[in-house]
Amino acid sequence: MDFSPLWISLKTSFIAVAAVFFIGIFAAWRVSKAGRFKGLADGIFTLPMIMPPTVAGFFLLLIFGKNGAVGKFLSFFDISVVFSFSATVISSAVAAFPLMYRTSRGTFEQLDKNLIYAARTLGMSERKIFFKIVLPNSSASVGAGVILSFARALGEFGSTIMFAGNIPGKTQTVSIAVYSAVQSGDRESAYKWVMIMLAISFLSITLMNSFEKHGMKFIKKPFGGDEKWGFTLISRKISAILALKFHLKREGKHLESSALPEAEKA
């Protein structure tokens, strides 16, 4: 079996998340402090989450294509982004960015403002405040944001296939490999890829929950509200699955126990 889609996926996701980590946190910090254009900036940064991925892919094609603004500029240096590995990274990063940005902004805004005011009256510089107070006190949610955006980057499909294409060994990620396998009737490899993806997804959730626990070390009150929406969404899914399993198990037991006397009778 050719494992290249897995390596491409992992490489893409790691690079995309590394970029999104810094850009997302920076954007979140700036927007949470912004005054007049806050709504507009927030809208633009959240857009990739709301847009269908194919629309995002279309825009990326427009921007990086031969006649696009960035594409034209890059062609001076003989760089073509479309249908290359960098295109998979860019589409994943665009898809993952809003998750990192939103989770970080949520915690930054929920942070007790008095902490920042106190730091200012104590004479700390804005940079020091950010690195010594804002970031450490949001570490749990920022960590969760990383995992969420990693999972999103890993699962990116729509804009990748539009913008990077489906080139085995070059731009074919796992999600695209699943699609290709099903299309060509290769059920077996489709199952394999699906299992691999499921395993990675579960790992992400476990990691995220451990981050959540870690966050409670400092703050007795659990974080409430906005930045948790990612968790709740996923944990709701899990609990629904678990509940179903439990239900089936009980049902099974019930069947067994009701089946037993009959067997004894017989």
Next chain:
Amino acid sequence: MTLKCIAGIEKPDSGEIVFDGKVFYSSKKKINLPSRERHTGYLFQNYALFPNMTVEENIAAGICGTRSEKAKLAGEKIKTFRLEGLEKKYPFQISGGQQQRVALARIFASEPEILMLDEPFSALDSYLKWTLEQEIVEVLQSFKGPAFLVSHNRDEAYRLCGRMAVISEGKIDMLDDKHGIFENPKKLSAAQLTGCKNISAAKKISDNEIFASDWEMPLKCAEKVGGNISHVGIRGNYFEVCADLSEENAFEYEIFQKIEDTFSVILMIKKKDTHPEKLIRCEVCNKKWKEIKEGKKYLKISPQKIFLLEG
């Protein structure tokens, strides 16, 4: 709000803040000095300790200098604020009183020129409040610069402060030393804030007599009545029992309601044969209450104890 403007946390709409010749804020000259350059110490209501730092790190957070200088100064403050043994603890692991001491130590370590306390006791039970108040008194005595305390509790303010300002709707209504404010409030808002229970609209009758229209009672005053006096105030515990109507400001009363308080009795009364809009709240100690029960029908209020108030 005023304290926040001084500290540079909130930006005032307009005006000027000058401290010791240094301009903190001026809307005219377009100056707005950032908080960190103002050298103010601000004690927040919830103390605002950094939850990710230990006691020691919290105290060192506001110190500028090399690592060893920081450690030395933080160590000193830990000693002065009796925090030995707690250096490595996180804020949520220590008690409210200890948290306040850490917050104060942190402020003092940053060497402020002004100290501001924003309702430091408002969320505490009365016993803890008293303990922390004593500690703050101690700290304030060692502090050389000016200190401001914002409080809604008149007793607390009276115990802790020398001078007081009554702020109503964002404006200073009165600024005086505390004795002045409590003994002669002069302004309606000051009288209300210092806990004057009986306030009535008033009309001038003569130079030393007014008519309290809400109680339908004429009252003699020790002071000369000024032209812009609009209200009159009497503290609930200034009423005295007297034998007959010959004394100044004596009146026959009727009791409407009797309420027992912890150490006194509150009587809601009115002058006999009148139908006033407001009842007078009169607080008497248990001993006086006995005399009243024994049938003394007259009360008086000495003219010196009547507050003449401007609206």
